[in-house]
Amino acid sequence: MSRVNEADRFDEEHLLPIALEVFGxxxxxxxxxxxxxxxxxxxxxxxxxxxxxxxxxxxxxxxxFFEGLHYGHYPRRCDICKKYFLMTSAARQKYCTGYAPFKLKGKAITCRKYAARINRKELAAGNPVIRIYKNRCSVLRMERKRGTVTEEFAATALDLAKERMQQAKEDTEYANSQYESDMSREKLYTEVDKQLK
Known part of the structure; x- marks a missing residue:
């Protein structure tokens, strides 16, 4: 299933056509x-x-395989051990939690830890959930600084953005479908307006 990396996004909509082409x-x-x-x-x-x-x-x-695909468990090949594993979140994980084929100071080490030790650690930028959250928070802080939103509005919006980010980290289906839309300026600010009335 090495073709999985061809997908624009790791979600059912983008992976299903590749899976159907591979398996016929x-x-x-x-x-x-x-x-x-x-x-x-x-x-x-x-x-x-x-x-x-x-x-x-x-x-x-x-x-x-297809049930897993439907529920957000997508196959990915680990960059360290080259074995396949199932991703269970919206993040584009690069490394599995299995053991690396290398030892560190004579001891076994997981692929994720090994990658971090050789400075190939997965960064938040690779996680779309975190990236969207950080972008929204950055814009909110800038608007608060400029005075286009009040302190109370900004604090409420930041709390709501954090709630949605945590929900997306726990719920893959929400992360892949609704999260990006819910974090848009329009939707987030509309919800904050409702809360502050």
Whole structure:
């Protein structure tokens, strides 16, 4: 899946066409049923669960891959160990959390830590969630300095921007779909106006 780096953005919209081109339209039959199960072994209440049955191992692997893609777990090749791993956030991670093929002072070290030691650390600039947040905060501080917004307005807007950034870090789907729009000047300021009324 080395072609994954061709995607403009790491989201379902941009990765799905590449995945379909790589894997083609080979069918992988799956039977689905919905069953009630207990939330925990001692629980008295039940919840609805989806049970999948696969005709082949290939069907199992392909379903897992496309389900992962749908939920924001995108494949990426680690720049250090060259193994594939699944990204679980909107950041364009370059390194996996597995062990590097090199040792540091005779001890095993993770790829991420090894990259940091050789000055190839992942920077916030590579994380679109952080970059958008920092840009918005910078503009807000500048407007507060110029007096185009009040201190109270700027403080409220900065708090709201931080909330949205934290939500995007925890929720990949939100980060890939709504976050950038919610952090736009127009939407953020409209929401702050509502809060301050």
């Amino acid at each position: 339209s080979v069918p992988f039959p799956v039977t689905t049923e919905y069953v009630p199960i207990k939330k925990a072994s001692r629980s008295k209440t039940t919840t609805l669960a989806r049970r999948l049955y696969f005709d082949s191992y290939y069907s199992f692997v392909m379903t897992g």
